Amino acid sequence: MTDSTSPEPTGDDPTTRSPVQLTDGTDYDELLATHDLVLLEFVTSGCGICASMEPVLGAVARSAPGVVATVNAGHVPDLTAEFGVQSVPTLVVLRNGEEVARFDDGFQQADTLVDALETHAAQ
Numbered sequence: 001m002t003d004s005t006s007p008e009p010t011g012d013d014p015t016t017r018s019p020v021q022l023t024d025g026t027d028y029d030e031l032l033a034t035h036d037l038v039l040l041e042f043v044t045s046g047c048g049i050c051a052s053m054e055p056v057l058g059a060v061a062r063s064a065p066g067v068v069a070t071v072n073a074g075h076v077p078d079l080t081a082e083f084g085v086q087s088v089p090t091l092v093v094l095r096n097g098e099e100v101a102r103f104d105d106g107f108q109q110a111d112t113l114v115d116a117l118e119t120h121a122a123q
Helices: 025-034 048-063 077-082 110-121
Strands: 020-022 037-043 067-072 090-095 098-103
Touching: 020 025, 025 037, 025 067, 025 077, 037 048, 037 110, 048 067, 048 110, 090 110, 098 110
Parallel strands: 020 067, 037 067
Antiparallel strands: 037 090, 090 098
16 A cells, blocks of 8 residues: 555644555555445546546545545456446445445535445444
8 A cells, every 4th residue: 555644643633644546456455454435446547537526525534524535446356347437437435345326427516425434423
């Protein structure tokens, strides 16, 4: 996994959280082993909507429970197939490793994603 900062807040400062980049299936397994609630975004290089989601995901990572992660669908085809991703961006909310929500209809607002994470964190 690569990220410029820790996906978990340090101290009481959630502004240090940022999306985690998954580069392979092992990264995904490690993420699920350490986090109960995950927002996973599938992207591809050159996808304009995916690029426009970057600041949104940064805001979600800083303000919502759980961890936000992105994976390039073309680089991790097994994971892409496991989730049946047909278009990008596809965002999947996972609770304890199980899919509990999916957004695969284009650009999503931060409020929509935060609400989904807060709803599933409370369960």
